[in-house]
Amino acid sequence: MTGQEPVVEAVDIGKRYGSTVALDRAAITVRPGETHALVGRNGAGKSTMVAMLTGLQAPDTGRITFGGRPAPPLGDRDAWRRQVACVYQKSTIIPALTVAENLFLNRHDRGPGGLIRWGALRRSARELLATWSVDVDVDQPASALTVEQRQFVEIARALSFGARFIILDEPTAQLDGAGITRLFARIAALRAQGVTFLFISHHLQEIYEICDVVTIFRDARHIRTTAVAGLDRADLVAAMTGEDVSLAGDPHRRPPAADAEVRVVVRDLVTASGAEASFEARAGEVIGLAGGGGSGKFEVAEALVGLARPVGGTVAVDGRTLRRGSVPDALAAGVGLVPQDRHRQGLVPLLSVAENVTMTVPERVTRRGLISPARRDAFARRFITDLAIKASGPHVSVSDLSGGNQQKVVMGRALAGDPKLLVLITPTAGVDVRSKQTLLGVVEQVRRRGTVVLVVSDELDDLRVCDRVLVLLRGRIVRDLPAGWRDNDLVAAMEGVDLGHV
Template sequence: MTNEEQATVVEATGICKRFGPTVALDRAGIAVRVGETHALVGRNGAGKSTLVSLLTGLQAPDTGRITFAGRPAPPLGDRDAWRRQVACVYQKSTIIPTLTVAENLFLNRHDRGAGGLIRWGALRRSARELLATWSVEVDVDRPASELTVEQRQFVEIARALSFGARFIILDEPTAQLDGTGITRLFDRIAALRAQGVTFLFISHHLQEIEEICDVVTVFRDARHIVTAPVAELDRGAIVAAMTGEDISLTGDTHRAPPATDAAVRVVVRDLVTASGAQASFEARAGEVIGLAGGGASGKFEVAEAVVGLARPTAGTVTVDGRTLRRGSVPDALAAGVGLVPQDRHRQGLVPLLSVAENVTMTVPDRIGRRGLLSPARRDAFARRFITDLAIKASGPQVPVSDLSGGNQQKVVMARALAGDPKLLVLITPTAGVDVRSKQTLLGVVEQVRGRGSVVLVVSDELDDLRVCDRVLVMVRGRVVRDIPSGWRDNDLVAAMEGVDLDHV
């Protein structure tokens, strides 16, 4: 084994990975050295999540090589061997809330005595010793449901270290933390590094990378673009690597804003979400507004509060003079709000129902009479959307579960349009769809705009935001910029990262 291999915790070279026709990684790679905190950044779809799944043994690369300290990665089936090499603390916690801290730390590894009975005293002692070793101050008898986000992360890190791994992947670890929590997390990372732990740090916030990381790797469009010490790669260069644009390139043609005398149709005033995100804005008839930001920006929370999926703690949403009832989807629908939610599988579709049933779910008054639904009228209503949105289905009676992802998203869009909305809220509307479906979905925005309705596009995908008259950029729960159309890709990405390119 060479000295270079000994100094490398993990190295991936020539990695290719496909999912059907989608190229998730194309000859990509990364090398993380012992003792460093290595940042991995890139736009959505750059290949970061796929790389993590390969580095943690959840999937195998189609081609390429992964080594740990110069030795080949374990077989996929040997989970214990993988846990000794690497662990990932995901943005979505894997802690089981109904169990205690001690039970979570040694899940399926309980200390058992005679007859196979769990030795609870020994389990709690082992848990206290483990947390003390890594300076995690949490009561092992406490139910995990009572832990803060920050405490859950520390427990997950301790659990990972208990398997013997000294390489930890942190996936958007600050997304749900406030400023004080972030500071404590960074202090804990520094302390663990001093104890010989190496980190791969995935984040959308470049200022965090400058503060905590030694080296940064940028992925774009499934490929490795650059790896360099953070001190040698300024923010402008990182943003340029993420977008593929030189900093001097111009962006889109400026779009004329709605007439200043156009009626104000939507007013969001002093809205405060349960997570603490805040927003206020007005939208005129025919205006398309973007709401953009990184993982912890609060854009999704604001959007869900606007449409009634979540109950805000303060503020009002008014549509055409009608103030919506907080946290009420039925009231939002009655006021003329249409929604394409972030998660079409969980929030947007009933898979076992037909296309027609899904499309007309929110407009029973349009397909029935005297309280009775008319199947013929329902199917005719749905056929119009099947044609208009080019939904590939043999008929309105086809179960939605039989459709491709792009066509399922079109069904969700059709339902949002079924009530002729005054306000159409699109949350990541083109996620996971092909180019042709993306064009169809975004083409709807022009049609809705033309009718004088308001559209709110909530996304960090640049193609989604190009249709907007202006983009409100959120960083850590606050709207920090209002950018008119005509922006350069670099400028908008930098704003979402909390970077002012004029001062870098």
């Protein structure tokens, strides 16, 4: 490959969104014929770099070249498609159309009068798929395709524009083991036909299986680019996390006694996506549920609290088995929840702080069968004080609050019923440091009262408050790490890397 211009080169790329630095003098160079990995923790800048490399956004500073030539203007989408294509984790295939229609969307072969020549369209589709060895019926609706087939169709569609550089964004997240094996075989075959890949995955073990070179981002910056073959797994994780390998949480804090009452029992739980979980939690125990993309941690959490209906297994709180897929039953059993998406699942924006906090406990703020505004406001004031919610009073609309204070309102509602089980899904996402301290401080307060807390997150700071962390990988619990884990060990478990293997 010596002497050949890079397929793509991004140099000194800077990008800001308001006060947030998304990329800071970041760089990546991908050479012809490589399968090049781009890795980093959440927020490292990977998605922003992909947006720059595909022309969806322009960098504030720096330059991008393809084959030594400047990147096309943002508005020239056809020119971008001839240079690069991205197959995203969320498919861009239109289910209601046939495979052939998806392959040549807005590029239909037309005859006299502008009518689409359907026969010619189907022939072109078959020729295209045959060229790239994709065995799919072009006449079937795209809705009938498997995840794996959709990916292959998207790759073929990208190649039809002339691009020979394909970005694969978390391509294995929804594939089983056999599907991953077939995908990797297809990547190898396409490389032999002159296609170059940029491979993005949270499963670092896959980097060693399929990639030649890896570029590591951390905190919006380029950290290192090196050959995969010579990179020790521990060094890869250390580059992603930084040099901080301090113990998590307070190593002197005692976990619940071995004879403490078992309050939560999860037996053979199976989610609709196929994730599985079984565990027990004792009074006052804080358990973390961690994992990367496609691990199943969110699905398990939502099945526990009734937001999603599991296909198998049971969840019991203080001996009461919860009804599958029933939020009201979970609330009645003493389950409190801070959901993943506070805007869609956690708040009613046009209602007041008091109305949001007391929404699930109307019986606590009634007088003679009717809601008492005075009782409701008094009840809410306690949480405004305890959680340091910055609002002039309980009457303030939550839409007028900052993101961190909105999250505190959601936490207040989760605590309003004095829960026996408190489930926190990404509880500090999008909040400032002070709000994060307040929200995580709640965990220590409620555990002292015997509440079981489940913290569902892949943010290390969230997991430091846990007595132990259950790590999911591809829908299975693969590790049970006690308090005192090192950052590198937890990240390695989440990413599927065995640090003991060199």
